[in-house]
Amino acid sequence: MKKAIFVFLLFVSACSYFESETEQANRLSKTHQVDIQAGEPRLFFPEQFAVSDGEPPILEMEMTTLADASESLDGIEAALTTYPQGFVTEVIDAIYLSGPMLMEGAEAGGTYSSNSIILVNLSGWNGMNFNFENSLKGVHHELSSLVYIRSPFVIFAWQALLPKEWKPVSSNYEALTQDRNVGPDYENGFLSRYGKTNIENDFNIYAEFAFAEPEKLRELAATYPIIAKKLSLFITAYTQFSAKYQQDFEDYFARTGLSDVAVQPENFEMTIHLDLSDIKPQISQ
Numbered sequence: 001m002k003k004a005i006f007v008f009l010l011f012v013s014a015c016s017y018f019e020s021e022t023e024q025a026n027r028l029s030k031t032h033q034v035d036i037q038a039g040e041p042r043l044f045f046p047e048q049f050a051v052s053d054g055e056p057p058i059l060e061m062e063m064t065t066l067a068d069a070s071e072s073l074d075g076i077e078a079a080l081t082t083y084p085q086g087f088v089t090e091v092i093d094a095i096y097l098s099g100p101m102l103m104e105g106a107e108a109g110g111t112y113s114s115n116s117i118i119l120v121n122l123s124g125w126n127g128m129n130f131n132f133e134n135s136l137k138g139v140h141h142e143l144s145s146l147v148y149i150r151s152p153f154v155i156f157a158w159q160a161l162l163p164k165e166w167k168p169v170s171s172n173y174e175a176l177t178q179d180r181n182v183g184p185d186y187e188n189g190f191l192s193r194y195g196k197t198n199i200e201n202d203f204n205i206y207a208e209f210a211f212a213e214p215e216k217l218r219e220l221a222a223t224y225p226i227i228a229k230k231l232s233l234f235i236t237a238y239t240q241f242s243a244k245y246q247q248d249f250e251d252y253f254a255r256t257g258l259s260d261v262a263v264q265p266e267n268f269e270m271t272i273h274l275d276l277s278d279i280k281p282q283i284s285q
Contacts, residue, residue, distance in 0.1 A: 021066040024073050032080050035094035036073070038066045038121070044096040046113035058172075059111065061118070062099030068123035069097050075135030076119070082140075082211045084248035091146050095139070097121045106176035110138040117142035137208045144207030148200055151237040157265060158199055158233050161226060163188050168198035175201060189226035191217075206234045214256035221261040232262035 019027070025036040037044070041061035049059035066073070076095060080088060094116040101108045101120045110119045119138040121131055148155065166188075169175045175197035182193045190196040195205035209217035210231070221228040235258065238249045253259040 021070050021073055024070075024077070025066050028073070028077055028080065033086070033089040034080075034092060036076065036097075037094065038064050038069055038097040041096075041098050044094070044113075044116060044118065046111060046116075046118065048113065049111075058104055060102040062101075064097050064099040064121045064123060066097070068126070069121045069131070071126055071129075071131035072097055072119065072121040072135040075132040075137075076139055078132075079136050079139035079211070082252075084245045087242075087245050087248075088143065090242065090244075091143060092116050095119065099123070103176060104171060104173035106173045108172075108176055109134050110142050112142040112145050117146075137212050140207045140211040141204045144204050145200060147207075147237055147241055148203045150241065154233045154237045154240075155199065158203065158230065161189060161229055161233075161265060162199070166196075186220060186224045186227065189224065189230050191220070191227070202230075203234065203237075206230060210234060210253075210256075210258060214258055218257045218261050221258070221263075225263065228261055228263040229265045231258060232264045235259060235262055 028034075029036045040063055045061070046059065049057075051058060092112075092115055096116060096118045098118055098120055100122060101111070101118075103111065108120065110117065112118065117139065119135050119142070121135070125131060175194065178193045178197065180193065184190055184192050185196060188196075190202060191205045191209055195202040206217070209220075217227075217231065221231045235249075235253050239246050239253070241249075250259070253262075
């Protein structure tokens with residue numbers, strides 16, 4: 001009888017460690033000092049997508065709940081552990097989850113504002129790995145946009161590595177509706193078809209690979225010289241973002257082997273070291 005009671009108490013004790021989605025969000029918020037929420041999208045609608053009355057919407061978002069976002073929260077947690085303590089909260093104040101998102105009428109997986117990122121959570125796709133992957137890569141993708149816009153020297157040098165005949169697409173809709181049957185263009189340094197649509201999207205895809213699939217990026221950089229050069233610029237953007245986190249990022253890129261295969265572009269030398277960590281970016285359409 002005593003043994004049965006002991007086993008029962010162990011079972012109850014184990015069950016008591018179950019963490020709800022709200023508790024997980026609160027724990028991550030406390031650990032990383034970044035608010036993590038879901039709810040009514042109008043409460044976190046990005047200011048750069050606001051339109052006047054009568055104009056067609058640029059961005060449309062439906063509502064989701066934390067209760068339906070277990071896999072998304074796991075993806076967010078996995079992504080946040082990649083960064084040095086304090087880095088994320090220096091870039092953004094919040095991570096929001098929305099339901100289905102349309103940008104200029106095309107399905108999108110996320111976006112960002114001047115102080116937050118928004119990730120799509122599709123409750124009907126739970127159990128199919130979409131929400132986990134979208135949040136895992138989405139954190140890196142959207143966060144990198146806020147690093148990108150603070151890296152003018154890197155942007156300038158990145159542009160010099162693009163093919164002479166390359167041109168960016170003319171709209172978000174065109175970027176989001178690229179033919180998915182068309183593969184990446186490694187020879188010209190593009191890791192995906194979407195990354196080929198403009199410089200920022202190119203940088204975003206490098207972030208996805210660098211922080212979620214560093215082994216694959218290392219192999220590609222070792223094979224394609226142009227990818228090795230873009231990787232060098234990407235590493236510079238993060239290591240030069242703030243002196244406070246420089247050593248941590250240098251250690252990460254060394255630990256993953258990415259710095260070993262990165263090759264600095266010819267005629268490019270980062271001689272100016274700026275700490276722009278206190279400047280909040282301004283997004284423009």
